[in-house]
Amino acid sequence: MALTESTMLPLGTIAPDFALTDVVTGKAVHRDGFRGQKALLVMFICAHCPYVKHINQGLASLGKDYAGQPIAIVAISANDVDTHPSDSPVGLKQQAETFGFAFPYLYDETQAVARAYRAACTPDLFLFDADFKLVYRGQFDSSRPGNGVPVSGEDLRIAIDTVLAGKPVPADQRPSIGCNIKWKV
Numbered sequence: 001m002a003l004t005e006s007t008m009l010p011l012g013t014i015a016p017d018f019a020l021t022d023v024v025t026g027k028a029v030h031r032d033g034f035r036g037q038k039a040l041l042v043m044f045i046c047a048h049c050p051y052v053k054h055i056n057q058g059l060a061s062l063g064k065d066y067a068g069q070p071i072a073i074v075a076i077s078a079n080d081v082d083t084h085p086s087d088s089p090v091g092l093k094q095q096a097e098t099f100g101f102a103f104p105y106l107y108d109e110t111q112a113v114a115r116a117y118r119a120a121c122t123p124d125l126f127l128f129d130a131d132f133k134l135v136y137r138g139q140f141d142s143s144r145p146g147n148g149v150p151v152s153g154e155d156l157r158i159a160i161d162t163v164l165a166g167k168p169v170p171a172d173q174r175p176s177i178g179c180n181i182k183w184k185v
């Protein structure tokens with residue numbers, strides 16, 4: 001496992017477009033389908049990474065806690081399934097069903113979306129405002145496998161609540177850290 005930090009995409013960056021398939025429903029999901037929301041959260045995660053496994057339940061809780069609020073949430077996995085078969089659409093669907101993810105889980109087979117977002121690790125989290133401008137990129141919280149800090153999603157939840165309240169998110173943000181995206185060669 002290669003420990004990797006988020007690239008910290010510049011704040012204000014417009015959310016790159018995407019059109020990917022949800023591994024659970026088989027339906028196409030498009031960025032522009034979320035216009036009219038106060039926020040869009042794009043999370044690059046996967047099934048195999050110990051850092052994602054550590055927060056799976058927290059991600060599920062986040063999705064359920066913000067259901068019905070004016071925020072769209074999507075998860076995307078872009079890992080090379082030749083080297084990491086558990087990150088195939090079948091493995092991702094199993095992860096989503098096991099944890100009860102209340103958000104679409106998309107598979108980026110070509111890795112073009114991950115590259116457009118400059119995603120570097122799993123988890124890598126990007127929160128955009130109603131105009132699809134990046135307002136937060138960083139860690140879920142300070143919990144890491146083995147550090148004894150409870151998983152709370154505190155950093156991300158504060159950012160979401162701030163955006164939903166119509167206030168600016170502070171620019172002092174800590175990068176996410178986890179396994180590197182498994183790029184195709």
